[in-house]
Amino acid sequence: xxxxxxxxxxxxxxxxxxxxxxxxxxxxxxxxxxxxxxxxxxxxxxxxxxxxxxxxxxxxxxxxxxxxxxxxxxxxxxxxxxxxxxxxxxxxxxxxxxxxxxxxxxxxxxxxxxxxxxxxxxxxxxxxxxxxxxxxxxxxxxxxxxxxxx
Amino acid sequence: xxxxxxxxxxxxxxxxxxxxxxxxxxxxxxxxxxxxxxxxxxxxxxxxxxxxxxxxxxxxxxxxxxxxxxxxxxxxxxxxxxxxxxxxxxxxxxxxxxxxxxxxxxxxxxxxxxxxxxxxxxxxxxxxxxxxxxxxxxxxxxxxxxxxxx
Numbered sequence: 453x454x455x456x457x458x459x460x461x462x463x464x465x466x467x468x469x470x471x472x473x474x475x476x477x478x479x480x481x482x483x484x485x486x487x488x489x490x491x492x493x494x495x496x497x498x499x500x501x502x503x504x505x506x507x508x509x510x511x512x513x514x515x516x517x518x519x520x521x522x523x524x525x526x527x528x529x530x531x532x533x534x535x536x537x538x539x540x541x542x543x544x545x546x547x548x549x550x551x552x553x554x555x556x557x558x559x560x561x562x563x564x565x566x567x568x569x570x571x572x573x574x575x576x577x578x579x580x581x582x583x584x585x586x587x588x589x590x591x592x593x594x595x596x597x598x599x600x601x602x
Numbered sequence: 603x604x605x606x607x608x609x610x611x612x613x614x615x616x617x618x619x620x621x622x623x624x625x626x627x628x629x630x631x632x633x634x635x636x637x638x639x640x641x642x643x644x645x646x647x648x649x650x651x652x653x654x655x656x657x658x659x660x661x662x663x664x665x666x667x668x669x670x671x672x673x674x675x676x677x678x679x680x681x682x683x684x685x686x687x688x689x690x691x692x693x694x695x696x697x698x699x700x701x702x703x704x705x706x707x708x709x710x711x712x713x714x715x716x717x718x719x720x721x722x723x724x725x726x727x728x729x730x731x732x733x734x735x736x737x738x739x740x741x742x743x744x745x746x747x748x749x750x751x752x
Contacts, residue, residue, distance in 0.1 A: 453675065453678075453679050475744060476748055478744065479745050484634075484651075500721065500723075501634075501740045501741075502717050502718055502720075502721045502722065502723055502740065503718070503721075505714050505717055505718050505740060505743075505744070506718035508714065509711070509714050509715045509718050513711060514715055514718055515719065520711050520712040520715040521712055523709065523711050524709075525603065525604065525709050528603075528711035528712065529603050529710050529747065530747070531710065531747065532744075532747040559670070559671075559673065559674075559678035559679070560679050561659070561663060561670050561673050561678035561681045562670040562671055564655050564658065564659050565659045565663040565664055565670040566670075567652050567655055568652055568653070568655050568656035568659050569664055569665065570652075571650065571721050572652065573634075573650075573651050573652055573723070590655060591632050591651075593655075594625060594628065594629035594682075595629050597679065597680070597682040598625060598626060598682060
């Protein structure tokens with residue numbers, strides 16, 4: 453089995469997509485993460501759901517749980533408003549070291565190792581011209597390899 | 603809104619659950635991760651899906667993509683057999699620094715900051731006696747905070 457056998461179409465965002473829209477796409481589709489593509493349709497970034505959430509968490513709360521705890525309940529309910537008026541690009545964290553992107557001929561083990569290493573529950577799969585062919589999710593991969601081993 | 607408002611019941615595993623069974627529970631329920639509880643029902647570990655997958659990826663493939671690439675397709679399809687006969691405990695990686703576990707009175711922002719920091723798409727919620735009350739998933743949290751901000 454190769455990546456191309458499990459690749460499915462998937463919603464994408466761009467650097468100029470409003471960040472709140474990106475959060476809604478993730479939540480609305482119960483997606484494991486989002487793919488950011490450039491103007492040529494090539495994958496720029498793969499954001500696991502937790503890192504989409506990270507876009508909205510005020511920086512002073514991210515590394516110190518005690519600071520998040522002093523924000524009162526009413527203010528804590530609306531932290532997502534931090535995203536208002538900002539694009540995906542304006543909310544992005546530091547550049548990740550390794551992108552979970554594979555070619556269509558990647559094997560099940562390559563995809564599993566990449567998901568584990570990058571902690572990403574989805575990998576982007578590229579076509580021969582480098583554009584996004586779709587994604588493979590952790591659940592699609594597990595369903596397949598558990599079936600093969602049964 | 604507090605963690606207890608969004609907490610839902612959730613499947614658990616123990617250290618002695620067969621690892622292949624843990625992978626099946628994750629895949630079968632399309633779950634974002636698994637909670638490992640002790641004999642008293644207290645959460646010991648929260649394993650994001652990618653870290654459950656990690657249990658099955660041979661260590662020599664985890665940190666070097668080139669090594670995963672030399673395994674042929676047929677062998678790569680059945681890597682999950684590495685889990686056969688092993689328990690969750692026997693497959694566990696090094697102890698994580700911080701567990702995504704909160705009390706029922708944790709706010710939306712505390713949960714979001716914890717998910718972002720620990721890269722976990724679910725947090726375990728404990729009852730007053732320290733046992734697992736259930737979990738809050740990233741999608742439940744996002745649906746709620748996006749609704750509050752609309």
